[in-house]
Every structure is written in structure tokens, then in C-alpha cells.
Amino acid sequence: MTALFTISGIVVKGNQLGRKLGFPTANLDLPDASRFHHLTGVYAATVELEGVNFPGMAAIGFRPTLNQPSFTVEINIFDFSRDIYGEDITIRFLERIRDEIRFSSLEELVKQMKQDEVECRKILSVLFNPDTNTQ
Template sequence: MKIYHHIDDFTPLNNAVVTIGTFDGVHQGHRQIIAGIKELARQTGGETVILTFFPHPRMIIHPENQDLKLITTIQERAALLEELGVDHLIITPFSRDFSNQTAEAYIRDVLVNRIGTRKIIIGYDHRFGKDRAGGLADLLKAAPIYGFEVIEIPEQDINHVAVSSTCIRQALSRADIEQANAFLGYPFFITGKVIRGNQIGRQIGYPTANLLVEESYKLIPGDGIFAASVQLGSETFQGMAYIGHRPTINGMTRNIEVNLFDFSRDIYNQSLQMNFLNFVRHDVKFSSLEGLKEQLAQDRIEVLKLLNGL
């Protein structure tokens, strides 16, 4: 997959099969759309193009609202789209100037002149242009003028999937990993760098790798203990993940940690991907470190059962 970080870097194609969206999470609904453009491209000898945006439009249009967290960072999103076999990914820097284009200018200048769109698959409710005034009707009107075809994803098909990035964010926020993963079609994951902690886990026999997630907009699931797998380079390990404020030691910051099973290597400053597979329990405060240690022993047994399908 070729990645372009600005529309101006893209050379127009003769036969572009296009879809547009933020594609946060690249979930089951998104995958149906991508399967559609791939099949159209196969039938017509075209190339698939996804036009996406970063930052997320809501971050620019409503900068006063810092509550929006995204399921995937832009790097994670690109990796997931590449796995699905997309030919071209255009990551358009979203700005107020970009959002202020008229619908007509957007169709003419971006879709036709800059991309070379011949077929576009779009949801019935997709909006674009200044004040989100453009929509399916504008595309259908412009299609014969500019020589492209519009394929609408009807409302019933979208509702049939019953998946949205919003409902996945809600599931993750309440630590409902199983529901989120079902909607995503793959395990939700976090990528980050291993940093030094205060070694409390090591003292009680459960050393952890502490993760630093540099992208402040990345959604972190609700607090608790989780069954996880961890990808470190080309290797995969099983582990017990923790998210929370470590109330037993009156912690002040929210931590993301993972205890890797049967693992003793020094991996400080290395990057890893942590895949969340199952929710085990909510975070609670224990009266002592010994009480926490006893609970972690039980958690490990439960996590191993989940990981091994018992």
C-alpha cells in the first residue's frame, strides 16, 4: 500500500475506485466497504483509494472539546488498512480551510482532478464540504458531468452491520473488551514504549512492563485487569494487563502495565503492541500489598484459563 500524507503528493489515477472516511478502528462496518471497493477494482481493473483525514475533523471544528479519543492512532489505522490490501491511502491534513470548500469544489478539485475518481462507494448519510452541506445528492448530480459512478451504501446495509466507531469507543470506555473486539473483528490493541516504573510489581513477584502511549488522543480502555497477548518484534507472549491508578499504593497517575508470563528480559525503551483479549475484573483497593499479591495469583490463573480456552 502506498501512503500519501497530503493530497498534493498523489498522482491522479486513470481508474480510481474510491471511498472516503475517518475509518477510526477499521471495524467490521469499514471492512465491508473496503471489500466493496476491492471487488469493484477487481472487476474494472482499477486501483483502490481511501481518502482519510487527520486530525479527526471534530478536533478541528470543535477544538474546545478535548473529550474525543480515537480507537486507532493514524499509524495504527494505516497498518490495519494495509493488512486489508488497499492500494492507496491518502491522509489529508484536515484544516478549517479544507472544511470550508464548497461541495462542488471538493468534488471537482479533490475527487476528480486530484484523485481521478471513476467509481466512489459512499454511505447514504456521508457529508462533506462547507458546513457539511454536501452529500449523496451532490455526488449523483456531478457524476455525469465528471464521468464517475456513485455506488451508495443504503441505510439498511449500514444498520444491518450495527457497528459504529462510537459504540466501540463506548464499549472500550466501560472495559467491555469482548463487545469491542466483536465489533472490531480483531483484538483492540495499544502500541507504546516500555518505560521504567517504581518496581512495585517486581517486589511482589509480578514484574510489569509499563507502557507510555505518546498519542494523547488514543483511547485507553476502562480500568481493570485483562487477559492479553503482546507482540514484541516478531515474537508473541501471553500476559496479564493492568490499567488503573494503583489504588493499593495510593497511586496518583493512571498506568498501563503488563505482566508477561515466563519472561525475564530487559525491554526498556522498546516498543510493543498489547492486544486486549478478555476483561477479568475491575480495579480495586486492597488493604495491603500481600492482599494484592494473593489476588494477582488468582488473576493469573483466570487469565491463563481464558488465554488457553479453558
């Protein structure tokens, strides 16, 4: 599966809301982040960490649902609980699944993220499920 594009950077602490919502994310420290504004959206993605790839779902955008919106590039890594602050990661954006939405509550955002997870796991299963991997 060829990546649409790739972004690398150091993981920094977000505002830690993701953890409370049940979807912790690794946020990238990106000097000059405005060059990524046109890529805003939600994606099935992989993240490479110390040479190993993990599946996840990534978001690029302004996070209009939050009280204090700010532009970020972030990824929720599936089945992953390690603390990776300060580590250098590479996110490969494989398929764009939707636009960023301004939800009227965090509950609605979480509901949508649950659906995003199902969709992204399906998209990525060919890469990570040995039964369907023909290589």
C-alpha cells in the same frame, strides 16, 4: 480470539514495585493517557514484541492500592525475564476479567494477582497450548 482493543507504545520503567511483589510489569509510555481512562480494568492479554506474541495479564488503571496512585497501562508477561525497556510493544486486550480494586494491603493485591494469573493462563491456553490449538 479477537482483541477487544489494542494499545501500542514504548516500555518505560515503572516504580519497580512489581518486581518486589513477584509480578514485574512492562509499563507503556503513553502521552495523553487520559483517552484510556474508560478502559480501566484487568485483562487477559497478549503482547507482541519484535513480531513474537507472549501471553500475560494486563492492567489499565489508577492503582489505588499504592501510596502514590498514577494511571498506567501495564502488562505482566508470563514466564518472561528479559529487560525490554525502550522497546516498542503492542498489547492485545482479549478478555476483561475484573474491575480495578483498592486493596488494604499489598499482600491482598498479590493474592488477587495470583488468582488473576491462573484465570488468564486458562483463558489464553487455547492460543498458546499446542494440544488445544486446532490450527
